[in-house]
Amino acid sequence: MDVTRLISERALAIEASGIREVFRRRADMKDPIDFSIGQPDFVVPEVMKRAAVRAIEENKHGYTMTQGIAPLIKKIAGHLERDIGWPAARCESSMIVTSGTSGALHIAMLALLNPGDEIIFGDPYFVAYPHMARLCGAKPVFCDTYPDFRMSAERVERFITPRTKALLLNSPGNPSGAVTPARGCAELLELCKRKGVLLISDEIYDEFCYADALEPTGLPGGQMRCPSPCRVKGSEDSILLIRGFGKTYGCTGWRMGYTVGPRALIEQMLKVQQYSFVCAPTPMQWSCMEAFDIDMRPQVDAYAKKRDLVMKALEPLTGLQRPGGAFYAFVPVPKRAAASSREFFEKALTKNVLVVPGGVFSERDTHFRLSFATSDAMLERGLVALAGLLGE
């Protein structure tokens, strides 16, 4: 039977060759210095592991409510009130625990986007964004943010059309690590409100924010935190917030995330989740109850040091922008080193170093992504090799 003729246009519209090629090359390598990985190298905190095991031993294997278990929703809501000032009661009644951050993004787009609608995000972007939009028949609109990778109202405004449904902000960003400052966040929110566009804030890296990018929250407690548009008073009516557990706690395979936002949208997303993912994985929901009592600052501080190692080795050779958060650097390839990031990717492979060519995340092919989520020893070895190639 010729199954190929049965494949949907929707699936065929997805072009995954760039990232697939990186995976394929990794499979062929022996002990690579792997800078392609999008997850932290530390182990999941012991209390979370134990809670997951306990949930399984207590036979918590069945479905949960579509929106997630009530005690976890309560925990998340309490955290959000302390962190961004959204009222806990409001968050509790307008939240979905999702199958990863990706699960939240999918159900959001399915509930928002009609064929032909537009969704704007910064270029470079998280690799899945354009494909998620295309799966809905919508048009991804790329807002070029080179060379500093910051989204700003000024940069975005000209891309808004009558078909624009949403602006997707990802700060700290993948693949650049760029952090949008609080003032820029507030201006983006103001623009979205003026134009009647939903602001979706993908804050999967919210805990991975380094000292130089932190700003005061203005909330009781006087903490310094990663800037977020959600801290603008009353913003819960205009922002769909999406966060995850995978990166912060090193458990990307647990598939845990959550989303909070305008009630009318959450109700629609709940229907989509009910008939797609059904619910987030049950034992992991119980385990993530422990997450908000764990201090991940030591791990994040260790990553700040890794970021500094990358800057020290590569900034003088490339003019690389300092990542304020996440665990990626998006490194410009000097013309003397290679004509394109594809070509540089091949050159790095000859030194047994795996990076990701920038064209995977961008309409341009001028940079490469280096994930520094690896051991200091591996990082130092790989940086020497890359500096050799970039200095040539």
Ligand code: PMP
């Ligand atoms: N958003 C961004 C910006 C990401 O980098 C990732 C993962 N690399 C995701 C969403 C998806 O995360 P999850 O594993 O929670 O689905």
